[in-house]
Amino acid sequence: MKKSLLSLSFGTFALGVAEFGMMGILNEIAADIDISVVQAGNLISAYAAGVAVGAPCLIFLRRMELRRLMLLLAAVIAIGNAMVAFSPSYTFLLIARFISGLPHGAYFGAGAIACTRLADSGKGASAVAVLIGGMTVANLVGVPGFTYVCHALSWRLPFGIVAITGIITFFSVRIWMPRIEALPDSGLKGQFRFLSRPAPWLIYSGIFFGQMSVYMWLSYISPIMTSVTGLPESSMTYIMVVVGAGMVFGNIVSGKMADRYAPAKVSMVIAALIVVVMPLIWLLSPYRFPSLILAFIAPGLLFGLGGPPQFLIVGYSRGGEMLGGAGIQIAFNVSNAVAAAIGGAIIRHGFGYASPAIAGVPCAIIAVVAFLILYRRYPIVE
Numbered sequence: 001m002k003k004s005l006l007s008l009s010f011g012t013f014a015l016g017v018a019e020f021g022m023m024g025i026l027n028e029i030a031a032d033i034d035i036s037v038v039q040a041g042n043l044i045s046a047y048a049a050g051v052a053v054g055a056p057c058l059i060f061l062r063r064m065e066l067r068r069l070m071l072l073l074a075a076v077i078a079i080g081n082a083m084v085a086f087s088p089s090y091t092f093l094l095i096a097r098f099i100s101g102l103p104h105g106a107y108f109g110a111g112a113i114a115c116t117r118l119a120d121s122g123k124g125a126s127a128v129a130v131l132i133g134g135m136t137v138a139n140l141v142g143v144p145g146f147t148y149v150c151h152a153l154s155w156r157l158p159f160g161i162v163a164i165t166g167i168i169t170f171f172s173v174r175i176w177m178p179r180i181e182a183l184p185d186s187g188l189k190g191q192f193r194f195l196s197r198p199a200p201w202l203i204y205s206g207i208f209f210g211q212m213s214v215y216m217w218l219s220y221i222s223p224i225m226t227s228v229t230g231l232p233e234s235s236m237t238y239i240m241v242v243v244g245a246g247m248v249f250g251n252i253v254s255g256k257m258a259d260r261y262a263p264a265k266v267s268m269v270i271a272a273l274i275v276v277v278m279p280l281i282w283l284l285s286p287y288r289f290p291s292l293i294l295a296f297i298a299p300g301l302l303f304g305l306g307g308p309p310q311f312l313i314v315g316y317s318r319g320g321e322m323l324g325g326a327g328i329q330i331a332f333n334v335s336n337a338v339a340a341a342i343g344g345a346i347i348r349h350g351f352g353y354a355s356p357a358i359a360g361v362p363c364a365i366i367a368v369v370a371f372l373i374l375y376r377r378y379p380i381v382e
Contacts, residue, residue: 016138050101078166109326129255140244210367250300
C-alpha cells in the first residue's frame with residue numbers, strides 16, 4: 001500500500017471515530033449532562049449538519065494545491081474534536097460537534113480526487129476504498145476502543161484522542177503525500193455544471209436513501225441492543241467490534257467488485273440486499289444471536305454502498321470533481337441526520353426502539369430504483 005494513501009486514511013479514521021463513536025455512547029452522555037437519549041441523538045445531527053455546510057466550501061478552495069488542502073482539513077479535525085472534549089455545556093457541545101463535522105465532506109471529496117490521481121492504472125476504486133477504509137477500521141478498532149474508554153473513564157477522553165489523531169494525520173500527510181496540483185479551474189459556474197445532468201442526482205439519491213435506511217437502525221443501536229435484545233450495557237464495546245468488522249468487510253468486498261464490475265450495478269445489488277436485511281433486523285431484534293449476525297451484515301452493506309458511488313461521482317462530475325465528491329458526503333451525512341431525527345420521532349411516538357429498522361425499507365427501495373436507472377441509462381462515465 002502506498003504511504004500517500006495510508007496518510008489520507010489516518011484522517012478518515014479520525015473522522016470515522018468522531019462520527020460513529022457517538023452512536024455507542026448516547027446513554028452515557030445523556031446521563032452525564034442531564035439530557036434525554038433523544039436529545040443526545042441531536043449530537044449526531046449536529047455533526048451531519050457541519051458536514052453539509054462544510055463540504056460545499058470546497059468550491060472556494062478549488063485552486064488550492066491538494067496536499068495543502070488536506071493539511072488544512074486535518075488541522076480542523078484536530079481543533080473541532082478538542083472543542084468537543086472540553087465542552088462545558090450541551091449547547092457548546094452541539095456547536096463543537098458542528099465544527100468537528102465541517103471538514104468531513106471536504107476531506108472525502110478532496111481525498112477521493114487525490115486517491116484517483118495517486119492510484120495505479122485500473123485501481124481507482126480500490127484506491128478510494130483505502131480512503132474509505134480508514135473509516136471502516138475506525139469502526140472495527142477505534143469505535144470499540146472509544147466506547148471502552150468512555151465506559152471505563154470518561155466520554156470526553158476519546159474525543160481528545162481523536163484530536164491527537166488529527167494532528168498525526170497532519171504530519172503524515174505533510175511527510176508522505178506528494179504535491180498534487182489542483183484540478184483545472186472551470187470557474188465558479190463550471191463547478192456546478194455537472195449538476196445539470198441526471199446521473200449525479202441518481203448517485204446522490206441512491207446514497208441518501210440507501211444509507212438512511214440503515215442509519216435509522218444504527219443511530220439507536222445502543223438502546224436497541226440493551227433494551228430490546230437484552231444485552232448488558234458493558235457488551236456495547238464488543239457489539240461495536242462486530243459492527244466495525246462488518247464495515248471493513250463490506251468496504252473491501254465492494255471496492256474489489258467495483259473494479260471488476262460496473263460500480264452502479266454493484267451499488268444496486270447492495271441496496272437490494274438492504275431491502276431484505278432491514279425487516280429481518282426489526283423481526284429478530286429480541287433474539288441475541290440473530291441480532292449480532294445482522295449487526296455485522298447491515299453495517300457491511302452500509303459501507304459497501306460508500307466506495308463505489310464515491311468513485312463513480314469523480315467521473316460524472318467533470319469540471320466540478322471536488323464538489324461532486326463532497327456531495328457524496330453531504331448525501332451520506334444528511335441521510336445520517338435525517339435518519340436519526342426520523343428514528344427518534346418514531347421512538348418518541350411509542351413504536352419501540354427497533355421500529356426505525358422497518359421504517360427504513362421504503363428508503364432502500366428508492367435507492368435500488370436510483371441505481372438501476374443509473375446502470376441502465378448512464379452506464380458509461382461521462
